[in-house]
Amino acid sequence: xxxxxxxxxxxxxxxxxxxxxxxxxxxxxxxxxxxxxxxxxxxxxxxxxxxxxxxxxxxxxxxxxxxxxxxxxxxxxxxxxxxxxxxxxxxxxxxxxxxxxxxxxxxxxxxxxxxxxxxxxxxxxxxxxxxxxxxxxxxxxxxxxxxxxxxxxxxxxxxxxxxxxxxxxxxxxxxxxxxxxxxxxxxxxxxxxxxxxxxxxxxxxxxxxxxxxxxxxxxxxxxxxxxxxxxxxxxxxxxxxxxxxxxxxxxxxxxxxxxxxxxxxxxxxxxxxxxxxxxxxxxxxxxxxxxxxxxxxxxxxxxxx
Numbered sequence: 560x561x562x563x564x565x566x567x568x569x570x571x572x573x574x575x576x577x578x579x580x581x582x583x584x585x586x587x588x589x590x591x592x593x594x595x596x597x598x599x600x601x602x603x604x605x606x607x608x609x610x611x612x613x614x615x616x617x618x619x620x621x622x623x624x625x626x627x628x629x630x631x632x633x634x635x636x637x638x639x640x641x642x643x644x645x646x647x648x649x650x651x652x653x654x655x656x657x658x659x660x661x662x663x664x665x666x667x668x669x670x671x672x673x674x675x676x677x678x679x680x681x682x683x684x685x686x687x688x689x690x691x692x693x694x695x696x697x698x699x700x701x702x703x704x705x706x707x708x709x710x711x712x713x714x715x716x717x718x719x720x721x722x723x724x725x726x727x728x729x730x731x732x733x734x735x736x737x738x739x740x741x742x743x744x745x746x747x748x749x750x751x752x753x754x755x756x757x758x759x760x761x762x763x764x765x766x767x768x769x770x771x772x773x774x775x776x777x778x779x780x781x782x783x784x785x786x787x788x789x790x791x792x793x794x795x796x797x798x799x800x801x802x803x804x805x806x807x808x809x810x811x812x813x814x815x816x817x818x819x820x821x822x823x824x825x826x827x828x829x830x831x832x833x834x835x836x837x838x839x840x841x842x843x844x845x846x847x848x849x850x851x852x853x854x855x856x857x858x859x860x861x862x863x864x
Contacts, residue, residue: 560779561732562597562850565769565826566590566608566843567785571643574707574786578616578685584646591650593784593846598655600847603732606647607772609765610743613639615684615712632714633746633758637664640742647739659736666723666756667745667763667771673717680817681716681762682706715761719745719768723756725775732776744768770826774833781830781838782849783823788842790820790856802856807831810858827858835860 571583571590598604617635630638644662652660679702687695692710696703704713722728722745731738744763748756766783773781787794789801792813802810807828815821820840827838841855848854 560850561603561605561776562780562782563605563607563769563773563776563778564594564597564782564784564846565766566606566647567765567783568609568611571608571646572612575686578612583613583643584650587643587646588650590784590843591647591654593843594651595654596847597850598651598658598737600850602850603735604737605728605732605772605776605778606651606737606739607741607765607769608643608647608739608743610636610639610643611681611683611762612685613643614743614762618684618712631758632760632762633748636743636746636762640664640746644739644742651737651739655737659734661731661736661738662742663724663728663731663738663740665728665740665742665745666748667719667741667768668721668723668756669717669747669749669759669761669763670720671749671759673715675717676715676761679713679715680704681714681764682711683714683762684712686711716744716764717747717759717761719763719771722768722772722775723748725772728772729776741765741768741772764822764826766822766826767829770830770838773830777834779836780850781827781836782846783827783838783840784843784846784849785823785840786842787820788845788854790815790824790840794820804852804857804859807858807860831858831860 576582614635648660648662686709692703701712744765745768747761791799793799815824830838838858839849839855841849845854
């Protein structure tokens, strides 16, 4: 079975952890263990991942030297995808000696007229208290928004339209290579009038990009691995309820937080409705059980028999 496994931000950094190489390496090693179990069961695997904290840190580092021009987000996205992909590939290869691995920078076409450019919503970088976030926003021209009880910088997050390297990814998958790609939602590019492409200042949502990739690859399952064990209705309230097996239509009838579970649910619904195949959302450590239908929230096109 071909599975596109999308690693949430917790795969690299738990909430509140310092963004150090040691912390990221330790968390990637934990993620690699869960992914290796899927490979060990004979599944073909394509791995995607987020980059919100990493690309935000790179942006801060880029802006720290006043005499140099700051790098744009598309270049910083490529840098973070290479760094994270390197760690995932290395840790997986250390666990699975029978497979070949490849990390691929992935260009994804977006529409420059997407309304997201006028309404930044994608959180990147470190968490700040409100006063610090407000000061930095004034100094650097940032848009900011609440993230739990903290604040973060937010940037445009246009809808992914086309994955330009999908034929290369397919070629590698057919040859049983485990591919790490679409890092950080991919590198956002636009089509120019002369037929060329150019990068654009944005960060694409990783879950929506993973759903698009899974559809283009005709994957058998979209697996979204995060730090909660299921999708919850009324999450954080006394009436919260975990969802087990649901249809895409049933899931669409609920509202979920736009900054956390919302994009995952939207991505799952898009994949399932387009392909008729299941999407599963749940905890990283439960990956194998999720594939077997024993854990997480499984979203299907039709009601269970």
